[in-house]
Amino acid sequence: MTIIRRIANARRVSERRWRLWACVLLVCGVMGHPRSGIAQQNYDEPVINREYPLKALFLYNFGGYVEWPAAAFSTSQDPFVIGVLGSAPVDETLKEISASRKIGGRKIVVRRFSSVDGIETCHILFIARDVAPQQQLAAINRFQNYHVLIVGESPGFAERGGSVNFFVEANKIRFEINIDTAKQHQLKISAKLLSLAKIVQGS
Amino acid sequence: MKSYKDFAINTKLTLLVLLAGGVALLMSCIAFVTNDMNMIRSSMVKQMSTLADVLGANSTAALSFDDPNTASELLASLQQQPAVEFACIYDASGHAFASYHRLRSVSPPLPMPAQHGYEFTDEGYLDVARPIDHAGQSIGTIYLHASMDELRDQMLRYVNIVAAVMIVSLGASILLSSRLQRVISVPILKLADAAERISVERDYAIRVTKSANDELGTLYDQFNAMLDQIQQGEAAVQQAHDELEIKIEQRTAQLSRANTELSREISERLRAELELEAVHQQLMTSARRAGMAEMATGVLHNVGNVLNSINVSATLASDRMRQSKVTDLIRATQMIESHAEDLGAFITSDPKGKQLPGFLSLLAAHLADERADVVKELELLSTKINHVKTIVSTQQSYAGVLGVIETVDIATTLDDALKLNSASFDRHQIAVARQYEDIPKVRLDKQKVLQILVNLVKNAKDAITDGPHQKERKLTLRTTLSGEKSLQIYIIDNGMGIPPENLTRIFSHGFTTKKKGHGFGLHSCANAASELGGSLVAKSDGPGKGATFILELPFEPAEVPA
Numbered sequence: 024m025t026i027i028r029r030i031a032n033a034r035r036v037s038e039r040r041w042r043l044w045a046c047v048l049l050v051c052g053v054m055g056h057p058r059s060g061i062a063q064q065n066y067d068e069p070v071i072n073r074e075y076p077l078k079a080l081f082l083y084n085f086g087g088y089v090e091w092p093a094a095a096f097s098t099s100q101d102p103f104v105i106g107v108l109g110s111a112p113v114d115e116t117l118k119e120i121s122a123s124r125k126i127g128g129r130k131i132v133v134r135r136f137s138s139v140d141g142i143e144t145c146h147i148l149f150i151a152r153d154v155a156p157q158q159q160l161a162a163i164n165r166f167q168n169y170h171v172l173i174v175g176e177s178p179g180f181a182e183r184g185g186s187v188n189f190f191v192e193a194n195k196i197r198f199e200i201n202i203d204t205a206k207q208h209q210l211k212i213s214a215k216l217l218s219l220a221k222i223v224q225g226s
Numbered sequence: 227m228k229s230y231k232d233f234a235i236n237t238k239l240t241l242l243v244l245l246a247g248g249v250a251l252l253m254s255c256i257a258f259v260t261n262d263m264n265m266i267r268s269s270m271v272k273q274m275s276t277l278a279d280v281l282g283a284n285s286t287a288a289l290s291f292d293d294p295n296t297a298s299e300l301l302a303s304l305q306q307q308p309a310v311e312f313a314c315i316y317d318a319s320g321h322a323f324a325s326y327h328r329l330r331s332v333s334p335p336l337p338m339p340a341q342h343g344y345e346f347t348d349e350g351y352l353d354v355a356r357p358i359d360h361a362g363q364s365i366g367t368i369y370l371h372a373s374m375d376e377l378r379d380q381m382l383r384y385v386n387i388v389a390a391v392m393i394v395s396l397g398a399s400i401l402l403s404s405r406l407q408r409v410i411s412v413p414i415l416k417l418a419d420a421a422e423r424i425s426v427e428r429d430y431a432i433r434v435t436k437s438a439n440d441e442l443g444t445l446y447d448q449f450n451a452m453l454d455q456i457q458q459g460e461a462a463v464q465q466a467h468d469e470l471e472i473k474i475e476q477r478t479a480q481l482s483r484a485n486t487e488l489s490r491e492i493s494e495r496l497r498a499e500l501e502l503e504a505v506h507q508q509l510m511t512s513a514r515r516a517g518m519a520e521m522a523t524g525v526l527h528n529v530g531n532v533l534n535s536i537n538v539s540a541t542l543a544s545d546r547m548r549q550s551k552v553t554d555l556i557r558a559t560q561m562i563e564s565h566a567e568d569l570g571a572f573i574t575s576d577p578k579g580k581q582l583p584g585f586l587s588l589l590a591a592h593l594a595d596e597r598a599d600v601v602k603e604l605e606l607l608s609t610k611i612n613h614v615k616t617i618v619s620t621q622q623s624y625a626g627v628l629g630v631i632e633t634v635d636i637a638t639t640l641d642d643a644l645k646l647n648s649a650s651f652d653r654h655q656i657a658v659a660r661q662y663e664d665i666p667k668v669r670l671d672k673q674k675v676l677q678i679l680v681n682l683v684k685n686a687k688d689a690i691t692d693g694p695h696q697k698e699r700k701l702t703l704r705t706t707l708s709g710e711k712s713l714q715i716y717i718i719d720n721g722m723g724i725p726p727e728n729l730t731r732i733f734s735h736g737f738t739t740k741k742k743g744h745g746f747g748l749h750s751c752a753n754a755a756s757e758l759g760g761s762l763v764a765k766s767d768g769p770g771k772g773a774t775f776i777l778e779l780p781f782e783p784a785e786v787p788a
Contacts, residue, residue, distance in 0.1 A: 077292065084290035087361040124363065195292070215287035219296050 077196050078176070078189055079116035082149055085172060085187065086126030088216035091146060092209045095170035096129070103129040104144065108136045108162060109151025111176070139165060150185070152176045160184065170209050174198075182226040186210065190221075199223045236404075236411040243403035244396060251395055255388040262384065266377055267352075270309075271344045274354040274370050277307060282358035282368040285315050289323060289358060289366045297324030304328070304370075311351070312371035315358070323366060338367055350374045413442045417449060430457040528617045528649040536610045543603040551592045558586055617646075632672045633784045636713065637662045639672060640703050643679035647687060654691050654699065661704040665713060668781035674758060675779065678751045682717045682775050685747060688740060689721030694770055696720060708778060712760070715777040724766035724773050732764055755779070 082105055103126040107113060114133060121131035136142045139161045148171050150159050156177070163173055163184040173185045180188035181201040186208065188199045200220040205212050233241070281300060288297040297315050304310045304326050313326040316338040339355040346352055351371055358366040413436070420434045430453055436446035565572035565579065572579035637660075644651070644658060651658055683701070690699050704716040724732060731737050733752040748762075755762040760779040766772065 081291055087290065088287055126361070197293075198291070213287065215284065216291070219287050219291050219293045 074191075074196065075112045076116040078111070078149075079113035080120070081189070081196065081198065082113065082147055082174060083117065083120045083124070083126070083131070085147060085174065085216070086131075088213035089172055089205075090211040090213070091127075091170050091172075094209075095146060101129065102132040103127060104132045104134055104146050106134045106136055106142060106145035106148045107151070108139070108142060108148065108158075109154040111149065111151035111153070113149065142166075144169070145171060147172045147174060150175045150177075150180075167207065172205070172208065172210055179226075181223045184225065186212075187220070188223075197221065201225055235414055236407050239407035239411050240400065240403045243399055243407065247399045247403075248392065248396055251392060252388075255391065259381075259384045259388060263377065263381060266380055267346070270352055270372070270374070270377065271354065274310070274352055274372050275344065275356060277304075277310070278354050278356035278368045278370050281313070281370075282315075282356055282366070285324070285368065286358055286360040286365060289315065289317055290360060294324045298326065300324075301326035307372075309352075309372040309374075309376055310370050311373050314369045316367040316369065318365050320367075339369055342367065346374070350378065410442070413437060413446070417442075417446065420449075424453070430460055525617055525646065528646070529614050531649045531653065532610050532613045532617070536607055536614075539603050539607040539610065543600050543607070546596060546599055546603070550596055551589050554585070555589050555593070558582060558589065631669050631782075633667050634670045634672045634675070635667050636665050636705055636715070639676055640679060640705070640715070643676060643683050644703070646680055647683050650684075650687050650691075651701070654687070656687060656690055656699045656701055659700065659702040661702060663704075663706045665705055665707060667784040668713070669784050670779065670781050671758060674754045678754050678762070678777060679715070679717075681747045681751050682777070686717050686719035686721065686773075686775070689719050689723075689773060691721075692740070693720075693722030711783065712778060712780045715779070717775045717777070718772065719774075720772040722773075723769045723771040724764060725769050726766075729764055729766065733762070751777075 086103060086105075105117060105121075107117075114135060117131070117133045121133060125131060134143065134145060139158050142148065142162060142165065148162065148166060150162055150173065152175070154162070159175060159177065159180065160183060166173060167184075172187065174187040174189070175181070175185040176189040178188075178190070181199045181204070184201075184204055186201055186205040188201075190197055190199065198220050199222070200212060200217060201223050202212065202217070203225050230238070230241070281304075285297045285300050288294070288300065301313050301315065301324055304313050305328070308328070310326075311328045315323045315325070317323045320338040322338075339353065342355045342357050344352060344354045351373055354370045354372070356368050357364045358368055417434060420432055424430060424432050433450050433453065434446050436443040561578065561582065562569065565576070573582060574580065640660070640662070644660075650656070683703075686701050690696075690701065698720075700720050702716070702718040704718065706714050706716070708714045728737075728739075733748050737749075748764075752762045755777055758779055760777065763776045763778070765774045765776065
């Protein structure tokens with residue numbers, strides 16, 4: 024950033040477009056958008072640092088492309104609950120989002136669970152990869168009949184009963200979807216979302 | 227270049243139809259094309275907006291899940307839309323997320339448009355920017371950059387169509403109007419033709435036949451009515467002309483008659499004038515004679531006066547001779563004869579005889595005295611006879627031919643006039659004053675001038691003698707030059723004068739105030755003065771106050787010897 028600014032200042036380029044671009048880049052940097060790192064080809068700042076803010080954003084976005092049955096909410100005032108199991112650092116981002124946005128007209132509530140047993144009713148359950156595979160499976164099984172979108176980030180998670188599983192491909196965060204499990208949870212996943220996902224089958 | 231006004235009427239009509247039709251057609255074509263273009267534009271806008279919306283809606287997930295590849299694949303479907311040359315999806319923060327270039331030209335990723343909507347750029351592109359919404363959130367913007375080639379092609383097609391339609395329809399309307407304009411132009415041309423024929427042939431009997439009951443039909447009727455009027459007028463004019471001709475002939479005849487009469491009258495008048503001239507000549511002659519008579523009267527008067535003296539002298543001489551002592555001598559001689567023998571004795575003795583010698587010597591002395599007296603008287607007689615001779619010779623010197631222009635000294639002529647009357651002046655104690663200006667010799671008809679002057683002088687003398695008794699009887703003669711070529715002679719008397727009412731009458735023929743006058747003198751004087759080119763004017767302050775006669779005469783100055 025400073026380099027750009029310095030270059031811009033040093034060259035004293037008065038051309039409007041240049042300054043505009045400089046401004047845009049500056050804003051990108053300030054906002055900490057993941058693309059800015061790529062755009063700058065800045066290898067000092069690995070993408071992994073942005074992994075969880077992005078995953079948090081994705082978790083929020085799933086709310087817009089997945090349709091929950093009406094039974095998932097007891098009243099219209101019920102909040103949309105995103106539960107997190109494990110130590111994935113998504114809270115901060117999710118809290119930022121939940122402060123300003125809603126899903127399906129509902130407030131967003133983030134809940135962090137420390138154990139499978141402690142998990143309460145939620146609409147999206149993110150199971151971090153530091154959770155033991157048995158625990159993960161237990162959690163999946165526990166919410167087998169609930170209208171919960173179970174999201175993981177462990178290899179084979181979707182095949183083992185999760186609905187969505189993050190993975191990294193070409194330095195980008197992608198996800199796979201197991202349509203069958205989603206159906207089991209009576210969730211309708213938007214074709215748009217599916218078009219972005221790698222579709223997997225249960226094993 | 228002929229102006230539109232000078233075109234033939236059928237050309238005008240055709241042009242009119244063409245122009246009107248062409249303009250109407252062009253305007254409607256323009257309206258249709260404009261409308262169509264607008265429709266195409268708006269449909270393009272709609273199409274592109276829809277496309278953008280669809281693409282945007284489809285790319286929401288890609289945007290949400292940071293999948294530019296999917297978005298690019300989505301945009302790649304624009305390959306089916308050849309109009310779209312460039313498309314770009316921007317994320318919520320305005321960064322280019324995915325882009326599409328129809329041609330792989332290297333156009334840099336554009337910054338996100340400032341606002342949503344559409345815009346036709348100056349380069350002929352349609353730019354559409356639509357928001358990408360998802361779940362009530364704006365998560366990005368999609369931008370389409372579509373070329374308007376289709377619109378341009380459409381426009382070109384339309385222009386071609388319009389041109390073709392215009393050409394075809396104008397051709398059709400030329401054909402149609404060249405047919406239809408005859409409805410109007412043919413009657414007008416027919417009318418014009420008729421009018422020209424009429425004006426060339428001057429045949430007002432020509433009539434036009436109308437073919438319709440429209441305004442042209444009315445025009446035809448009016449034209450015919452006008453021709454009727456003209457024909458009638460022509461006939462009337464012809465009639466008037468004929469009548470006029472007849473009248474002129476009559477008048478000419480009358481005039482020539484009158485002319486003949488007039489010429490006859492003129493010739494008569496000429497004859498009358500000739501007669502008048504002859505009469506005048508006669509009158510002149512008689513006037514001249516009268517003048518001469520006047521002169522002769524003057525002369526004779528003078529001569530008579532002298533003859534009186536002569537008579538007195540002769541009587542005196544004859545008396546003297548009659549009382550002569552010659553008889554005494556005869557008696558003495560008889561006494562001597564009777565005493566012849568004793569003469570001596572007688573003388574010495576006889577008492578008578580003694581006285582005889584003394585007697586004889588006395589007688590001798592007496593006879594000598596007598597002879598001296600008679601001689602004296604006879605000498606006087608001789609002088610008077612000489613006077614008569616002078617008068618007559620003066621008269622004779624003026625009795626020459628009239629109308630002869632001579633070189634005259636006016637003073638001398640005046641003196642001559644006075645001389646012819648001189649006897650009367652002496653007898654009547656009239657003092658004559660001569661006030662002559664120094665007038666050079668002039669060329670005049672001397673006889674006539676003298677005749678006038680003699681008459682005037684005599685007239686003045688008569689006025690003085692017949693007038694009231696005056697202490698001083700005075701006649702003044704004065705000459706003066708009144709101009710370069712005229713002189714004035716004043717004859718001024720202090721005689722009886724002329725009453726004002728007679729001032730002009732005195733010159734008329736037969737007017738006189740004298741007992742023995744014949745009223746011709748002044749008349750002839752005035753005539754003579756005007757014959758000489760001059761004038762004679764009388765002035766008087768009234769009866770008893772004298773009169774002045776002014777004779778003005780033009781003259782030719784005599785050549786003055788150098």
